[in-house]
Amino acid sequence: MSSFAYALQTTIGRKILTGLTGIFLTLFLIAHLSGNLSLLIPDGGEAFNRYAEFLHDLGPLLWIAEIILVILFLTHAYIGISIYLNKKKARPVNYSYYKSQGGPSKQNFASRSMLISGSIILLFVILHVMHFKYHLFSPETYMTSYDGQEMVDLAKHVEVAFLNPWIVAAYSFVMILIGVHLKHGVWSAFISLGAKNPKITPVLYTVGGVVAILLAAGFLLLPLYIYINGGLS
Amino acid sequence: MSTQDNISVNLKVWRQDGPNDKGRFEDYSLKDVNTHMSFLEMLDVLNENLMKEKKTPIEFDHDCREGICGSCNLVINGIAHGPEARTAACQLHMRHFKDGETITIEPWRATAFPVIKDLVVDRNAFDRIMSAGGYVTVATGNAPDANALPISKVHADSAMDYAICIGCGACVASCPNSSAALFTGAKIAQLSKLPQGEPERKQRVKSMVEQMEKEGFGDCSNFGECEAVCPVGISISAIATMRTEYVKAMFS
Numbered sequence: 001m002s003s004f005a006y007a008l009q010t011t012i013g014r015k016i017l018t019g020l021t022g023i024f025l026t027l028f029l030i031a032h033l034s035g036n037l038s039l040l041i042p043d044g045g046e047a048f049n050r051y052a053e054f055l056h057d058l059g060p061l062l063w064i065a066e067i068i069l070v071i072l073f074l075t076h077a078y079i080g081i082s083i084y085l086n087k088k089k090a091r092p093v094n095y096s097y098y099k100s101q102g103g104p105s106k107q108n109f110a111s112r113s114m115l116i117s118g119s120i121i122l123l124f125v126i127l128h129v130m131h132f133k134y135h136l137f138s139p140e141t142y143m144t145s146y147d148g149q150e151m152v153d154l155a156k157h158v159e160v161a162f163l164n165p166w167i168v169a170a171y172s173f174v175m176i177l178i179g180v181h182l183k184h185g186v187w188s189a190f191i192s193l194g195a196k197n198p199k200i201t202p203v204l205y206t207v208g209g210v211v212a213i214l215l216a217a218g219f220l221l222l223p224l225y226i227y228i229n230g231g232l233s
Numbered sequence: 234m235s236t237q238d239n240i241s242v243n244l245k246v247w248r249q250d251g252p253n254d255k256g257r258f259e260d261y262s263l264k265d266v267n268t269h270m271s272f273l274e275m276l277d278v279l280n281e282n283l284m285k286e287k288k289t290p291i292e293f294d295h296d297c298r299e300g301i302c303g304s305c306n307l308v309i310n311g312i313a314h315g316p317e318a319r320t321a322a323c324q325l326h327m328r329h330f331k332d333g334e335t336i337t338i339e340p341w342r343a344t345a346f347p348v349i350k351d352l353v354v355d356r357n358a359f360d361r362i363m364s365a366g367g368y369v370t371v372a373t374g375n376a377p378d379a380n381a382l383p384i385s386k387v388h389a390d391s392a393m394d395y396a397i398c399i400g401c402g403a404c405v406a407s408c409p410n411s412s413a414a415l416f417t418g419a420k421i422a423q424l425s426k427l428p429q430g431e432p433e434r435k436q437r438v439k440s441m442v443e444q445m446e447k448e449g450f451g452d453c454s455n456f457g458e459c460e461a462v463c464p465v466g467i468s469i470s471a472i473a474t475m476r477t478e479y480v481k482a483m484f485s
Contacts, residue, residue, distance in 0.1 A: 004483065010442055011412065011452045012479045083410065083452040090344050090411035090451035096258065097337050099311035101407065103318050104469075105461035111454065112409065188455040194480070196473035 014079045019192030021076040022185050026211070028069060029178070033218045040225070042233060045155025046146055052154045077122050084115045106205065111184040117177045124174040132157065137167075155232065162226035171223050179216025186211050239265045240332040244279065246291055247339045249348050256348065258337075268328040272315065273298060273305060275327055292351040300324040300464060303399030306406070307352055308339040313403035313462040321401065321464040341406035345413070345448045356402050358448040359416060365444035366437035367420045369429045388426045395423035397465040404459035404467075410451030415459035417445045418471035425478050435482040442479055 007013045038047040055062055100107040110117075130136035138160055142153035161167050186208030195204055226232060241264045249256030263282070266275055273295050280290035296304040305322040309315035315325045330336060338352065346354040384392075396419075404415035421438050424430030430437070453472055460469045 007479070007483045010446050010479075011414070011450075012442060012476050015453060015455075016476065016480070083454060087410040087451045090449060091342050092344060093342055095308060095311060095339055095342055097311040097339075100458060101312050101316075101318060101461035103461045104457055106455065106457040107409065111456055114454070184455075191455045191469065191473055192476065194473045194477035196470040196477070198468050198470055201470070 014083070015192040017075060018079045018083075019189035021072045021079075022189045023193075024072050025076060026182065026186060026189075026215075028072075029215055029219075033215060036222055037218065039155055039158060039222060039232065045144075045153065045159075045232060048155045048158075049144065049151055049153060050146070053151045056152075073122065073125065077118065080115060080118050106184065106187070108184075110180045111188075114181060114184060117181040120177055121174060121181060131161065137161070158222070159226055159232045162223045163231065165227065168223045168227045172220055175216050175219040175223075178219065179212045182212035182215060183209050235268050235328050235331055237332060238268055240268055240327065240330065240334075242266055242275070242327075242330060243333070243335040245335060245337045246352070248291070248351055249340075251350060252347055266327050268326065270327050271298065271323055272307070272309065272325040272327065273323050292349075292353045294353050295323060298323040301399060303401035306341050306354060306356075306402060308337075308341065308406060310337055313341070313407040314401075314464055318461070319464055319466050321399075324464075341402055343405050343411040343450070345411070345450050346402060346405065354402075356400075358413070358450070359400050359402065361448065362413070362417055362441050362444045363420065366433065366440035367424070368433070369424065370432045371429075382428055384428060392423050392426035395419040395426070395467060395471055398423075398463075398467055399465060401464060403462045403464065405450060407458045407462040408451065408453075409456055409458065410454055412453040412459075413445050413448070413450040414453035414472045414475065415463065415467060415469065417441055418469075418473075418475035419467050421478055422471040422474035425474065434478075435485065438475065438478040438482045442475070 008017065035048070035051055038051055039045060041047045058065075127136075131138075132154075135141065135157075138157065142156040143150060144153035144156070145151065162171075187205045188208075190204045190208075191201065195201055241262065244261045244263065245258050246261060247256060248259045261279055261283075263275065263279055266278070270278070273293070276291060276293055283290045294304045294306050296302040298305075300321040300323060303321075305314075307314070307322040309322060309325070314320060314322045315329075317325050317329055340346075340348050340352045341354045341356075343354075345358040346356055348354050398416065398419040400416065402416070405411055405413050408414075421441060424437060425434060455469070455472075457469050460467065
């Protein structure tokens with residue numbers, strides 16, 4: 001019973017998979033954010049549109065990247081949900097009163113709400129892809145041209161979306177949740193992958209918190225800027 | 234913390250007649266509790282009173298009462314071993330409670346630790362994890378010379394940091410997922426640091442992890458609550474060590 005397939009299903013294998021997929025998803029977020037922030041260059045969205053066109057032109061390479069992303073998301077979510085179901089099985093009768101001892105414990109709002117924040121983020125990702133890739137909530141496609149080259153004006157699409165107060169509110173809420181999820185997630189991924197030096201682990205917890213705040217703040221910047229400024233420029 | 238010599242406390246104690254009983258809380262009040270008593274001595278006094286009233290005393294586990302045997306297992310006011318850090322329930326004194334305070338006492342709650350009666354749970358799951366691989370091979374015959382096997386101070390100290398585990402199960406009891414990762418990790422980490430543990434090193438981690446899975450403990454989510462309630466303060470580095478040992482064993 002010590003095959004590789006069995007090892008992946010043990011609590012250890014599952015934790016390592018959660019950590020690995022989590023780290024790759026975080027790296028994806030960093031790449032995504034750098035793309036988004038190109039909208040803040042005051043060029044009428046040209047850099048952002050050219051970047052979108054470049055990704056689009058990758059063709060099959062983009063599909064492979066998308067399939068990998070879907071696998072990462074689904075693996076991460078599947079294990080997260082099964083951890084929750086296991087937890088119910090491992091303690092069917094709950095304590096009538098339960099409290100954290102504090103001290104070195106990392107039990108807090110972030111770590112206890114991983115399933116809830118994760119579920120909302122997953123739902124958001126689906127809606128987000130429908131919105132910006134398949135134009136679910138705003139069916140018009142804006143076009144623009146640079147040096148005679150026709151391309152989709154995705155910057156305009158983003159601008160229109162973030163002038164809608166409901167979208168700004170919902171988006172901002174989820175971006176804060178991503179920060180909350182990462183506050184425990186980044187640190188937890190390091191521990192799952194074997195970080196064990198007691199001198200370094202507290203530093204990793206701080207690093208996780210900083211990464212969480214930077215990513216959440218970065219993603220919040222764009223919608224708030226567009227909404228408060230009344231547009232991109 | 235109480236500075237008085239005597240306090241009164243109200244107790245809300247889990248009573249369960251047997252493994253199949255549903256169980257319920259019962260309320261007791263105790264006057265003139267000497268604050269220099271340990272928590273278990275306070276329960277002894279309560280049991281004396283119950284017996285005088287011809288009632289069934291409360292069953293609870295205890296043995297050495299000096300914090301090294303790992304028998305006592307009480308969730309006191311929602312925290313395994315009570316509110317004092319690095320203190321087993323037997324070493325917790327009544328001076329840490331306020332006069333008139335209501336104290337809730339529950340058993341460890343986990344599928345892998347079924348309640349036998351009242352506050353006593355069956356912790357044989359830990360023994361089965363130990364039997365699966367928590368041992369070393371020794372040469373029979375004459376006893377070897379002491380210190381014949383060189384071990385660096387760093388490794389010896391590090392192994393000792395894990396060897397102090399008393400197997401009480403507070404890690405499981407306090408874990409929101411009821412994971413036994415800290416206990417199993419401490420045993421694996423301890424033996425992985427020592428040359429005596431080397432012969433079975435790879436098989437040990439596989440077998441102990443496999444047994445841990447079978448016992449019905451939950452997943453570790455790196456909450457770190459186990460380290461916080463551990464009466465001997467074992468670091469969750471033990472869990473990270475178990476993971477790296479497991480991966481090494483799988484890939485070699």
